[in-house]
Amino acid sequence: MTTLADQPISASGSSFKLSMLLNDTRYRSLTFQFIALVAIIAFMAFVGGNLVRNLAEAGLNISYAFLGEPAGYDINQRPIEYDSTSSHGRAAVVGLLNTLIVAFLACITATVFGVIAGVLRLSNNWIVSKIMSIYVEIFRNVPVLIWILIIFSVMINALPGPRDFRGEDATASMSFFDTFAFTNRGVFAPAPEFTNSFGSTAELPVTTTGMDWLLVIAALLLSWFVARAVANWATRTQEATGNRPTTWYITLAIWVVPVVAVLLFLGLTWNVPELKGFNFRGGMQLRGSLIALWFALSIYTGAFIAENVRAGILAISKGQTEAAGALGLRPNRIMSLVVLPQALRVIIPPLISQYLNITKNSSLAIAVGYMDVTGTLGGITLLQTGRAIETILLLMLFYLTVSLLISFFMNIFNNRMKLKER
Amino acid sequence: MNRQMAETQEEVKMKKTVFLGALAVAAVTGGVASAATLDDVKARGKLNCGVTTGVPGFAEPDANGVWQGFDVAVCRAVAAAVLSDPTAVEFVPTTGKTRFTALASGEIDMLARNTTWTFSRDVDLKFEFTGVNYYDGQGFMVPADLGVSSAKDLDGATVCIQTGTTTELNLADFFRSNNISYEPVPIETGAEAVQQYNAGACDVYTTDASALAAQRANFEDPTAHVILPEIISKEPLGPLVRHGDHEWGDIVRWTLNALITAEELGVTSVNLEELAAGTNNPEINRLLGTEGDLGGMLGLDKDWAERAIGVAGNYGEVFETNIGENTPIGLARGLNAQWTDGGLIYSPPFR
């Protein structure tokens, strides 16, 4: 399989045989690649020709104009301003942010569950380590979709509905001094509100009172910088004199005072949810679908992370622990100062892929009606516009971008954490 | 389209089969069919009919896996008319997401899946609605003890919606035009919507009024739930086929019309055989093929309508056995009565 282009006839003269293209290692890889190229073109031609023909037959065309048209449907969880007159494109962005929210939350809690379970599984407490291995085995070996459905069903059926809070003979009541309500529609919690608000920047995904929060975040950032400076000063003093000055009350003050000052300045009050009409009003609501998905993803992936953590800890040779013990470190200090930092290098790469899995598994949100990007763009928008090819391509592009971004940043992190070998 | 393309298309059409055969992927596994759906169906010996994944009364597999219901009856009637065998139907369960692609791609020959006839589906998505077998409208169901009497009292309510239908759009329009707020809870399957509604995770459940009635019938205590008087949309539900194959569209349309006309003319499963022998009503004779050759015009034989009606009786009988007042679903005829009884069900004449 060859072409004129592949033939260096002039170079090798009359001794050249066509079979050399296959048998001579000098030319073979070129030949193979050429075959591959032709095969790819043929495949593309086949697929593309069919697509063109099918679309023509159905009288359709590929167009992304629908993204600018009004969506016409409502979304319950809106990190940015959205109503049914907004465009399909905006609905897709809302879904996208919802995906990122649940993925982010689940990554954090899954890591917490995973580290706890992984460490406890190695605990010398027999009953605890057994419980942890049962947890890991049960959750690892049952599909995540079944877990999502079980947890969601249990939540819906086991928690009281808002109407159970009503009336004289209410069967349910609010928790924590009547501030929190745990219902099967989600958790209603008090929300901070500012009386001297600076106004809102609606584009910020965090909240509608964006400026106020920016101020709080700025205060926290400031505290962080000062606290770091204090810690550096303490380290320098320790290196110079051998005694570490007691800084915890300074650090505490640095963290607390500016934030409290800012919050007082803004006039912080709490908006406590109240049962009005059909629902709890006021406060903030963590919807049941978000909680179920979040919890299911965390506990499922936590089981996998537990295994990674356990493997990472076991990979650290016992000599390290013994050496640390010989230096007189207490067991919990051995864990946090010697074993975990080293184990982290083993744990991080599989952890990255677990984070990617969480992001991808969050697409199962449609099973509980959480409006992530698969629910808006790949769900209702697809159904209402009938633009299957366009929406699914966009959907895949989005997940691909998120996956590549996560692995990019985590790889940078991993490279920084890596043992520097010289 | 430019000229070269037109030429090329001719060539390509000619050689398409060879090319495919040579690539040998599709040719081995999937049969390449011709354009006429009727010929395909006859060659296959089976009608591929798209239905829901399960709505009681309309389309639902029973404990033995046999599909039953009002929409299913349309499929069976078409199968009887075309293939002389009401059981020669392959029921393809489709979701809201897959139904249109399944029809457009030829996976199914017709879709009988309580699908609302809308402008954009007819014009933009290129489908042909062949009639209306049920006039529906979107309604609301609430627990009776909430004491709600009108949908306009629903300010701030949590509403369960089954996604992938026109209901979401109607709902958004209704609440926006009445300037009241609500919290939508989108749900994939009807079963899960009912589960959430019963558990109190939402105050209201909205979908087509017929489906509301059907699902309420399944509740432990149906009387504890009321369907609000507001019907916020027009939902003419009917079978549909692909654009472009008008012969096939005619068959589906007139099979449905045959069932409707049969009720109007008093042809029932009981007296069908007797009437098929010939009557002195020319319209019945034309319908049942003893006079004229309407079947031949459709590319079928003379007895096609007789077979279609013979499956489960006329439109009224199908209605009564599947969703009528004596069934657990318990729907009144209402809009779906014959035009002679003040309803909207009206078939063009058979002549």
Added chain:
Amino acid sequence: MTDTNVSFVRHEQIPPSPPPPSQSGAIKWARENLFSNWINSVLTVLALYFIIRLVMGATPWFINGVWDADSIRECRDILTAAGKETGACFAVLVDRWDHLLFGFKYPQDAYWRPTLAFILLIAAAMPALFYMYVPRKFLLGTAAYPFLAYWLIWGGSLWVPIVVAAAIIATGLVFRLVESLNVSTRTLLAGAVGILAAIGLAYLLFLGAQELRFIAGSIGSEGLRIIPFLLFWAASIFTYVFFIPMGIFVGYAIYDDAERGGLVTVVTALLAIYVMLVYLLGPVSSGLNAVIPLELQAVPSRDMGGYMLSLILGTVCVSLSIPLGILLALGRQSNMPLIKGVCVVFIEFIRGVPLITLLFVANVMLAYFMPPQSNFDLILRVIIMITMFSSAYIAEVIRGGLAALPKGQYEAADSLGLNYTQATRLIILPQALKISIPGIVNVAVGLFKDTTLVSVISMFDIVGMIRGPIQQSTDWISIYWEVYLFAALVFFIVCYGISQYSQWLERQLATDHR
């Protein structure tokens, strides 16, 4: 020495006294394992409390379970009549047992067929799973299994799988035969095959380029006519200047290569299997079936459902994706930039998107990429997508195995004068696969769990059956604990079994004696 004033000397050993009660038996064990310090004690108490709560909560539910009722209402009535507060309605499992396992459309009198197929699967998998204990010739049975299983599950004529198997064997024989021909006969054959291949390939490439021209002619909006125009002419030039001569050159190369014979052997074998499968399969199998009918009731694949569907998808996709994964991994390691690039893009793309979007592709998009009116059924489209999905993951596992091989292995193979195929087949892959087996098993378990996602695209696997026909039915409306726990249990049994096997295998394969 006199022994007048000798202190007491014991001449026999005293029997060892039992250890103090705190240092032996259950108490010692409990002290060491449960209450070694105060944190542990707290944890133990908490854990015990948790377990007791769980058992107290779940036991009455299980014990009061009703196994015989026709509907959820009847079940609740039975529970109320017996004065029980909680209790499971396991009757749903009894009532819908067949549906949960086989879906609602698989013919009831044929349930023995998939059951037998899965029992045979275990038997057929044994020689592969425990290859160190089972004689190699049993692998023949494993090779024959797919054909038998296909026949059992899908039904139809037994002759179809038999003829396909025979065609594969015959192709192998053709391969051997051509290899053993003497040079002059082979040159003759190569000439004939070369002409055939030249004509066929030139025609095929011509059609392919026509297709390209067709696409170029159809795309583009009014404003961009220049681009389709250029594409159109590029495709035309390629067709006449490039592709047709290329086919002819390939034909010549086959002839030219007759002496070594590699090309002619492969091409003849390919031609043979193509002719047998495309032209002979239908007539021969139906002819044989007419003489000796060996037929089972045919079951279309959209009638598959329940747990059976998950098992079918899992087994088929894993078996198909292993060879594909090996090829992708080798391609990714290749030093040919184009092939490497294609493999990298494919693998990273598949690994970057969730399976559910690929299933959407199978469900709503793939139809547009297939020839018009060709009607792949959904299960086949899903198999294609899941296989692609898992092959990308398996490729990454195998790539890890390849990377773990010391460089010396590659160099040693080269220095022995082995070519790429030989080196890969005899030296590299056996070692790399051995390292990768635990990883492959993990991917397989993950894939098997992921088959539940097909319920989202209206296929009735066990989760689809629960969410659709069971929860929606009048009889079992909104039942969830019993059915979901059952689904979790059946998945747990299989996945736990496989992962235990994987761990065992890992220990077996650990030949480096650390």
